[in-house]
Amino acid sequence: MNSGIEQPEQTAQLGETLIEVENLKKHYGGGGMFESSSVKAVDGVSFSIQRGETLGLVGESGCGKSTLGRTLVRLEEATEGTISFDGTDITTLSGDELKTWRRNAQMVFQDPESSLNDRMTVGEIIREPLDAHDWKTKTERQERVLDLLTSVGLREEHYYRYPHQFSGGQRQRVGIARALALEPEFLVLDEPVSALDVSVQAKIITLLEDLQEEFDLTYLFIAHDLAVVRHICDRVAVMYLGKMMEISDTEAVYADAHNPYTRSLLSAIPHPDPSTSSHRITLPGTPPSPRDPPTGCQFSTRCPAKIRPEGYKHVDEAVWDAIERFREVVRERSRMSLSTVDRLKRQLGSFSAYDDIDETVTDLFGDLDVPTDVSEHIETAAGLVKEGRPADARDHLNDTFNGACDLKRPDFHPVGEHNHMSYCHRHESDYEDVTPVITRRTSDS
Amino acid sequence: MSREETAESARDEGDPLLSVRNLQTVFHTDRETIRAVDDVSFDVYPGETVGIVGESGSGKSVTARSIMGLVDSPGEVLPESSIRFNGQELTAFSDAEYREVRGSGIGMVFQDPQQSLNPVYTIGNQIREALEINRDITGAQATKEATKLLESVGIPDAKRRLDEHPHEFSGGMRQRAVIAMMLACEPDLLIADEPTTALDVTIQAQILDLLKDLQEERNLAILFITHDMGVIADISDRVNVMYAGQIVEKASVENLFERPEHPYTRALIESIPGEHSRGEGLNTIEGEVPTPNAPADHCRFAPRCPQAFGACDKMAPQHIDVGETVEHTAACLLYPEDKAEGERLKHHRALAGGDDVKTEVSNDE
Numbered sequence: 001m002n003s004g005i006e007q008p009e010q011t012a013q014l015g016e017t018l019i020e021v022e023n024l025k026k027h028y029g030g031g032g033m034f035e036s037s038s039v040k041a042v043d044g045v046s047f048s049i050q051r052g053e054t055l056g057l058v059g060e061s062g063c064g065k066s067t068l069g070r071t072l073v074r075l076e077e078a079t080e081g082t083i084s085f086d087g088t089d090i091t092t093l094s095g096d097e098l099k100t101w102r103r104n105a106q107m108v109f110q111d112p113e114s115s116l117n118d119r120m121t122v123g124e125i126i127r128e129p130l131d132a133h134d135w136k137t138k139t140e141r142q143e144r145v146l147d148l149l150t151s152v153g154l155r156e157e158h159y160y161r162y163p164h165q166f167s168g169g170q171r172q173r174v175g176i177a178r179a180l181a182l183e184p185e186f187l188v189l190d191e192p193v194s195a196l197d198v199s200v201q202a203k204i205i206t207l208l209e210d211l212q213e214e215f216d217l218t219y220l221f222i223a224h225d226l227a228v229v230r231h232i233c234d235r236v237a238v239m240y241l242g243k244m245m246e247i248s249d250t251e252a253v254y255a256d257a258h259n260p261y262t263r264s265l266l267s268a269i270p271h272p273d274p275s276t277s278s279h280r281i282t283l284p285g286t287p288p289s290p291r292d293p294p295t296g297c298q299f300s301t302r303c304p305a306k307i308r309p310e311g312y313k314h315v316d317e318a319v320w321d322a323i324e325r326f327r328e329v330v331r332e333r334s335r336m337s338l339s340t341v342d343r344l345k346r347q348l349g350s351f352s353a354y355d356d357i358d359e360t361v362t363d364l365f366g367d368l369d370v371p372t373d374v375s376e377h378i379e380t381a382a383g384l385v386k387e388g389r390p391a392d393a394r395d396h397l398n399d400t401f402n403g404a405c406d407l408k409r410p411d412f413h414p415v416g417e418h419n420h421m422s423y424c425h426r427h428e429s430d431y432e433d434v435t436p437v438i439t440r441r442t443s444d445s
Numbered sequence: 446m447s448r449e450e451t452a453e454s455a456r457d458e459g460d461p462l463l464s465v466r467n468l469q470t471v472f473h474t475d476r477e478t479i480r481a482v483d484d485v486s487f488d489v490y491p492g493e494t495v496g497i498v499g500e501s502g503s504g505k506s507v508t509a510r511s512i513m514g515l516v517d518s519p520g521e522v523l524p525e526s527s528i529r530f531n532g533q534e535l536t537a538f539s540d541a542e543y544r545e546v547r548g549s550g551i552g553m554v555f556q557d558p559q560q561s562l563n564p565v566y567t568i569g570n571q572i573r574e575a576l577e578i579n580r581d582i583t584g585a586q587a588t589k590e591a592t593k594l595l596e597s598v599g600i601p602d603a604k605r606r607l608d609e610h611p612h613e614f615s616g617g618m619r620q621r622a623v624i625a626m627m628l629a630c631e632p633d634l635l636i637a638d639e640p641t642t643a644l645d646v647t648i649q650a651q652i653l654d655l656l657k658d659l660q661e662e663r664n665l666a667i668l669f670i671t672h673d674m675g676v677i678a679d680i681s682d683r684v685n686v687m688y689a690g691q692i693v694e695k696a697s698v699e700n701l702f703e704r705p706e707h708p709y710t711r712a713l714i715e716s717i718p719g720e721h722s723r724g725e726g727l728n729t730i731e732g733e734v735p736t737p738n739a740p741a742d743h744c745r746f747a748p749r750c751p752q753a754f755g756a757c758d759k760m761a762p763q764h765i766d767v768g769e770t771v772e773h774t775a776a777c778l779l780y781p782e783d784k785a786e787g788e789r790l791k792h793h794r795a796l797a798g799g800d801d802v803k804t805e806v807s808n809d810e
């Protein structure tokens with residue numbers, strides 16, 4: 001694309017930092033006195049993206065990947081923190097300055113079905129950003145669109161077609177052409193191939209790679225498919241519940257993950273090769289709500305490497321698992337009891353809302369040999385639940401069984417070469433390292 | 446025991462539970478007739494998991510809906526089709542008889558659990574209703590059984606959860622609840638159409654583990670449909686690969702990934718971004734999956750096949766034995782591999798003519 005679009009001065013060179021994110025937060029809702037109930041979609045992340053590289057961003061749905069991507073291109077306002085783009089903090093830009101900057105950073109969306117306006121021709125869709133920025137003359141705009149169509153592997157005669165006449169893969173090409181129209185330096189690709197079949201996926205990935213080389217693009221590639229990310233990214237960042245858990249060069253993350261969450265996530269991918277019997281760590285439960293994240297480590301409710309309090313080292317795996325599951329149940333119940341309406345509804349429905357806790361205790365602990373210094377606390381908590389005081393039960397269990405992971409947020413520790421960073425207490429010298437713990441705890445399952 | 450052996454031993458133990466022969470399902474539209482499922486045959490034995498894998502539009506879901514009797518106008522299951530379940534011919538069933546089978550013999554799990562759950566009723570009500578209708582269990586007994594079912598699909602605090610509505614469950618838990626509802630009918634066969642596609646990998650892993658456990662406990666047969674080669678490798682004993690309404694290759698899961706024989710299967714496996722990193726390049730398949738709107742008097746993969754030759758546009762390939770151990774067949778004119786082109790074409794022509802028995806014997810020589 002040497003169509004001579006004037007760019008704001010380019011100072012950074014290939015391999016230099018293009019984007020530097022510091023302690024970025026994006027909270028939705030809440031605000032003022034309700035801040036505590038806001039959704040903490042992105043909750044304090046710091047990282048950088050080098051010019052010309054592809055940084056992958058992976059994690060489960062709702063972990064904040066898309067919000068982070070949208071915030072980087074100013075489709076969302078940051079709640080806190082800074083995003084420096086070529087040295088300028090873009091979180092404070094507004095008006096004309098913002099409009100000019102926007103040319104630099106564009107976004108491609110997941111769903112080629114809904115991200116294109118069905119009433120406009122493909123040509124009009126791609127031309128729209130050029131029109132909006134009053135780019136050159138009408139004829140030149142037209143020519144530019146034709147160039148773009150060829151660049152993304154479509155044909156010039158597609159100019160007058162409508163999106164619905166196109167397949168999913170072709171529509172995604174249209175979305176990419178549109179994002180490229182103003183010759184940006186940086187593209188956020190939000191699950192660009194997730195909705196496509198494998199054979200179509202492969203073609204779009206190849207196209208993205210070619211375009212990157214041709215136009216020196218820098219990508220943030222958001223995806224939940226870890227195999228695709230491994231293929232296309234130079235570095236990878238893993239997110240969980242608004243936090244960045246690990247970041248490093250792609251191969252370092254895949255072959256030598258340090259963080260317990262990354263390891264669990266990687267082990268959960270089913271391999272298209274049935275002979276590799278890699279050991280799978282199946283995580284219990286689901287991620288907690290970003291409205292009410294755990295106080296300590298965000299991953300502490302599901303972590304296979306969670307640190308136990310000093311006094312309970314003797315308790316065996318099965319009993320400890322049951323304790324964690326029981327705590328989850330009690331936490332759920334205390335959360336419910338926050339809502340009076342819910343509580344009333346529940347009490348009207350049965351004689352006592354809490355009469356079935358014993359059944360849950362039996363279900364969880366019935367077959368196990370539970371030491372008394374555990375069982376007495378479980379009984380106390382069950383008693384409190386039956387009295388209709390689940391929050392007290394939760395607090396009792398917290399006081400008894402809380403360890404480092406429940407109590408304090410970990411630091412982001414350097415764990416190897418290539419700026420390999422991981423968010424976990426176990427990287428401190430006071431604790432046993434992640435690998436032996438996970439191996440021991442998951443060996444008999 | 447390897448899965449290959451499991452697959453084989455399941456097959457030694459008598460008759461298939463589900464036997465689909467020459468299934469043809471068409472959709473009549475103003476302009477054309479879409480042969481969404483075009484001459485599909487396969488078996489499912491008790492206790493085994495059979496996978497159907499293929500790209501979007503290949504006919505996987507229509508196959509599942511045909512078996513369940515859920516194809517409505519403008520769709521039609523053509524009369525030559527046969528679907529035998531537990532010895533009964535389902536294609537001859539009335540709507541009422543089909544409902545009965547769906548309530549007892551065959552359970553179905555879809556990609557979107559909302560499709561199977563009523564948002565207005567509690568999860569408990571829906572499971573109790575299934576118990577009452579299908580197994581005549583009511584009252585306190587039903588609540589007890591429903592609790593047990595929810596526990597068996599790994600939902601903690603099951604008894605209290607019975608009183609909750611579907612919207613109070615997460616996506617993965619809703620899928621578990623649907624599976625519990627299906628188990629309430631004590632089915633012999635579970636048809637699962639992309640049951641984990643909408644879920645995150647860690648939740649997908651939970652559901653796959655759950656299905657394997659339930660299968661072991663209950664000797665459940667599972668027909669598992671997905672577009673994801675990784676998932677198919679994880680869960681299936683044997684696999685059918687579909688392309689444009691037809692099965693192009695059948696094999697045990699090991700054979701399929703170790704020795705894929707059909708050019709389409711090979712291309713599909715090669716286009717998965719695997720354990721390679723940047724720079725290795727991905728293999729792609731040129732062109733797109735066609736809509737099967739003409740009779741299959743040719744190979745539907747021919748326009749995209751790197752190995753296509755003259756005859757591929759002119760005659761329909763038949764399934765040919767390509768393996769030594771368990772059933773492994775590919776529908777491609779390149780086989781039987783040891784024969785010259787003329788011989789091969791003659792072989793396919795003879796099979797198409799209906800002399801299966803004779804030619805199969807001569808093939809074994």
Ligand SMILES: Nc1ncnc2c1ncn2[C@@H]1O[C@H](COP(=O)(O)OP(=O)(O)OP(=O)(O)O)[C@@H](O)[C@H]1O
Nearest residue numbers: 472479481500501502503504505506507508672736
């Ligand atoms: N109600 C319908 N009317 C017309 N055509 C239909 C109908 N339902 C399905 N088809 C066609 O039948 C073919 C097979 O569709 P099917 O839904 O079985 O594919 P699939 O393999 O399940 O795809 P996916 O992976 O996208 O779920 C497609 O060409 C589709 O367009």
Ligand code: SF4
Nearest residue numbers: 297300303405424425
């Ligand atoms: S800090 Fe604790 S809970 Fe968090 S990842 Fe590390 S071990 Fe697990």
Ligand code: SF4
Nearest residue numbers: 744747750757777778
């Ligand atoms: S029959 Fe011909 S076109 Fe079809 S898969 Fe075989 S070689 Fe390719």
Ligand SMILES: [Mg+2]
Nearest residue numbers: 505506507638
């Ligand atoms: Mg489908």
